[in-house]
Amino acid sequence: MAADLGELLVPYMPTIRVPRIGDRVFKSECAFSFDSPESEGGLYVCMNTFLGFGREHVERHYRKTGQSVYMHLKRHVKEKATGAAGGAIPRRRNGKVFLDLELNRDFNGEDYEYEDEAKLVIFPDHFEIPLPNIEELPALVTIACDAVLNAPSAYKKQEPESWEEEIQVSRHARSLRQLDNGVRIPPSGWKCQKCEMRENLWLNLTDGSVLCGKWFFDGSGGNGHALEHYRETNHPLAVKLDTITPDGADVYSFEEEEAVLDPHISEHLSHFGIDMLQMQKRTENGHHTDNNSRPRVSEWEVIQESSTTLKPL
Ligand SMILES: [Zn+2]
Numbered sequence: 001m002a003a004d005l006g007e008l009l010v011p012y013m014p015t016i017r018v019p020r021i022g023d024r025v026f027k028s029e030c031a032f033s034f035d036s037p038e039s040e041g042g043l044y045v046c047m048n049t050f051l052g053f054g055r056e057h058v059e060r061h062y063r064k065t066g067q068s069v070y071m072h073l074k075r076h077v078k079e080k081a082t083g084a085a086g087g088a089i090p091r092r093r094n095g096k097v098f099l100d101l102e103l104n105r106d107f108n109g110e111d112y113e114y115e116d117e118a119k120l121v122i123f124p125d126h127f128e129i130p131l132p133n134i135e136e137l138p139a140l141v142t143i144a145c146d147a148v149l150n151a152p153s154a155y156k157k158q159e160p161e162s163w164e165e166e167i168q169v170s171r172h173a174r175s176l177r178q179l180d181n182g183v184r185i186p187p188s189g190w191k192c193q194k195c196e197m198r199e200n201l202w203l204n205l206t207d208g209s210v211l212c213g214k215w216f217f218d219g220s221g222g223n224g225h226a227l228e229h230y231r232e233t234n235h236p237l238a239v240k241l242d243t244i245t246p247d248g249a250d251v252y253s254f255e256e257e258e259a260v261l262d263p264h265i266s267e268h269l270s271h272f273g274i275d276m277l278q279m280q281k282r283t284e285n286g287h288h289t290d291n292n293s294r295p296r297v298s299e300w301e302v303i304q305e306s307s308t309t310l311k312p313l
């Protein structure tokens with residue numbers, strides 16, 4: 001069974017993230033409605049963005065982003081059974097409660113008992129994996145699930161921008177054509193091919209050109225050579241070179257005119273000789289930022305391990 005569940009999840013492994021400090025995990029309320037784990041359909045937490053969705057909204061999120069794996073959280077609320085004398089039957093009170101929820105109910109919580117349930121759900125077939133399942137799940141999935149369950153709940157009223165501006169998977173990511181032009185990009189020391197800019201540089205994922213930005217959302221300066229190049233070639237996706245780390249990179253779609261997700265970023269970078277696992281975030285002056293670089297690498301070792309050495313237990 002271990003191999004079966006593990007193999008089932010392999011295609012989705014690049015989309016399953018471990019929340020980090022700073023990631024907001026919306027596990028108490030739907031981004032678009034008032035659905036919560038206490039709602040009839042429970043709450044689905046995207047295992048990539050950690051946004052929460054009620055049953056009415058999760059399908060749409062799946063269709064829009066292609067994100068298949070969600071953690072489904074459900075809090076079962078039952079009226080307490082009472083004994084002959086009218087007192088509660090003695091039992092371990094709320095022993096199965098593990099969700100960190102703000103209880104909004106206006107009735108007396110003492111009269112109810114709660115039981116929390118978590119499982120992974122894979123769309124579109126709604127395949128369900130009850131949690132915890134340490135024996136059968138790839139280690140990274142268990143780490144990600146534990147981190148989601150242990151993260152403090154984020155509430156959309158506190159952080160409106162974080163749930164409104166969800167980054168979507170680019171429609172060009174899956175079918176991106178990459179030219180076999182022999183271009184190899186070194187891991188550092190980049191310069192714009194058309195000017196002297198050494199910062200705010202964007203690698204075009206179709207042809208490997210390295211050109212400066214200008215008008216990008218992050219406000220950094222440049223001469224706009226990357227955009228100019230897109231207008232000449234229609235090559236849609238570019239990655240900001242100094243953002244590449246073992247767990248991702250900032251990708252921009254000229255054609256979609258927004259920041260996008262590229263689930264195949266590792267493959268797209270290796271086409272031009274960039275090994276994402278060896279890359280560390282750089283500051284403007286080229287120094288490494290060492291924060292969390294060790295844990296990031298070891299997480300990726302876990303991914304590789306779990307996708308290549310699945311053995312039945
Ligand atoms: Zn998502």
Ligand SMILES: [Zn+2]
Pocket residue numbers: 192193194195196197211212223224225226
């Ligand atoms: Zn330039």
